[in-house]
Amino acid sequence: MDSIIPGILNCINEGIIMITEDLEITYWNPFMERLSGKKSSEVLGKKVNQVLPALERPFFYSAVERLISRGNPIFFSAAMHRKLVNPDHRVNLKMNRVLLEGRSNLLLEFIDVTNQFQRISQLRDYVSQLSHLNNQLKQKEKVIEKLAYYDKLTGVANRALFDKFADKYLSMARDHGTMLGLMFVDVNEFKLINDTYGHNTGDKVMTRVASLLTESTRKNDIVCRYGGDEFLVLLPDIRTVRDYQAIAERIEVNKKRHIVQDGYDIWLSLSIGISFYPDDGITIGDLIEKADEYMYLNKHQMRTQQKNMLSD
Amino acid sequence: MADNISREDILTELFNVGVGQAASTLSDIIDKRIGLTIPNVRILDAAKGKIELNKYLQNVAEGAVMVSSISFNSQLEGKVSLLFPADKMHHFIDLCLHETRDEFEDSLEFTDIDFDTIKEIGNIVINSIIGELSNAVNIPVEYTLPDIDVLNDANAEHFVDCEDYRLVLMMFLAFDIEGTEIGGAIVINMTLNSLDDILNKIDKLYNGR
Numbered sequence: 001m002d003s004i005i006p007g008i009l010n011c012i013n014e015g016i017i018m019i020t021e022d023l024e025i026t027y028w029n030p031f032m033e034r035l036s037g038k039k040s041s042e043v044l045g046k047k048v049n050q051v052l053p054a055l056e057r058p059f060f061y062s063a064v065e066r067l068i069s070r071g072n073p074i075f076f077s078a079a080m081h082r083k084l085v086n087p088d089h090r091v092n093l094k095m096n097r098v099l100l101e102g103r104s105n106l107l108l109e110f111i112d113v114t115n116q117f118q119r120i121s122q123l124r125d126y127v128s129q130l131s132h133l134n135n136q137l138k139q140k141e142k143v144i145e146k147l148a149y150y151d152k153l154t155g156v157a158n159r160a161l162f163d164k165f166a167d168k169y170l171s172m173a174r175d176h177g178t179m180l181g182l183m184f185v186d187v188n189e190f191k192l193i194n195d196t197y198g199h200n201t202g203d204k205v206m207t208r209v210a211s212l213l214t215e216s217t218r219k220n221d222i223v224c225r226y227g228g229d230e231f232l233v234l235l236p237d238i239r240t241v242r243d244y245q246a247i248a249e250r251i252e253v254n255k256k257r258h259i260v261q262d263g264y265d266i267w268l269s270l271s272i273g274i275s276f277y278p279d280d281g282i283t284i285g286d287l288i289e290k291a292d293e294y295m296y297l298n299k300h301q302m303r304t305q306q307k308n309m310l311s312d
Numbered sequence: 313m314a315d316n317i318s319r320e321d322i323l324t325e326l327f328n329v330g331v332g333q334a335a336s337t338l339s340d341i342i343d344k345r346i347g348l349t350i351p352n353v354r355i356l357d358a359a360k361g362k363i364e365l366n367k368y369l370q371n372v373a374e375g376a377v378m379v380s381s382i383s384f385n386s387q388l389e390g391k392v393s394l395l396f397p398a399d400k401m402h403h404f405i406d407l408c409l410h411e412t413r414d415e416f417e418d419s420l421e422f423t424d425i426d427f428d429t430i431k432e433i434g435n436i437v438i439n440s441i442i443g444e445l446s447n448a449v450n451i452p453v454e455y456t457l458p459d460i461d462v463l464n465d466a467n468a469e470h471f472v473d474c475e476d477y478r479l480v481l482m483m484f485l486a487f488d489i490e491g492t493e494i495g496g497a498i499v500i501n502m503t504l505n506s507l508d509d510i511l512n513k514i515d516k517l518y519n520g521r
Contacts, residue, residue, distance in 0.1 A: 057340060057341075058337075059340045059341050062333075066443065070443055070446065070447075070453075072439060072442075072443070072453075072454065073435075073456060073457050074435065074439075075428075075457050077432040079405075079409050079425045079426075080342060080408060080409065080429060081341070113425075113428075116424055116425065117425065120424075120425055124413075
């Protein structure tokens, strides 16, 4: 049996070293020669910590001491010990005590796990690339969503987003027995602003109106650019007149005012009409039509007031 | 009762000497300052042991643990399990390996490299505890390298066996790597005879009885 063992150890695909209690190498198998690049004849009789300098550390000496005295196996991982044999190979090291003729010998098994490290590293690279691509995709989705649902010039909702929320808010009002307000806002004499100060300034004025409406409304209200100089505002969850009045008062303050844009002093005035579900209609179409009608009444009143002021 | 308290105190002292050596070995290996302490050891019957362990599993580990365990036989018979909260283990392994991975830090997916790292740490810590106990009471203990496992929905039944093993040595392990603390638990599930052997030896050695 003893004569078979060296033959077996020579065939094993693990680096095998046998050492004495005082660390002298008594056996060094062919796989260990390949792992370390050191021939058996060069190392036999030498101290293992001199042949493999990575073992010249307190943790190794104390492991040897423990192994000799208690006999329980020791394990060193390739991850925590990067250059146990040489920098090109990652190896796990298992140490066991073998009693021969009443004396302790130590069996050191070096298991090559370099391929495992390479595979895991490749997988991590793939995961990292996928995660990067995923982030890019999410960014693009946000841009697409922005383009699909928001007005390019003013940044407020477009009609597609308005339609989405209009249906949702209408169902909510129906289910909860609340009112849904719909405000129709028109920028008076916007053509004149464009013709007088140029389209570039006109665009900026339109953006200011969008901001003014957004700042005057609540978090869940939806401000939408409906057409060239028209905006719609959805006001969900109106329970009392007071809920609406608070918003209306904030808009009223800014409804007629001078603004300075691109160095021009511009007179800005808004005509506003508002309709409510269910009193003015039960569909969004009804509510828009009614609010539009009220908005024209408001525009007419404002013009009459202006004429009266001028004739006085 | 008074006997129990003094025995638990002696075991606490013994195990702290052991984990102190384990901390010094680990500090040498990973080249970082490591603290390992066991605040106290409790000797519990299986039912109480299960209650205490389930508290740890729910409160600290939230049910998912990475376990490093060995069974031992010869004169003493039983099983030691070293438990860590699984969701903290990626960070813990990264600290040991001087690596940083931002992605999937809380995931419960581990590679063979992660398992081998914990196998080495488990081997060092369990060696220190069982070795110190074996040395102190002069009873040899034989065991193999630890098995590593991740249990997603662990409960005390996994670690405490009422039929064959009657008593539990339960201790918490405070693991500190350069200021990052990870709370582990160690459960030693032993036959009554084995624990009796240990406690009798302790009584003889320390109390002269």
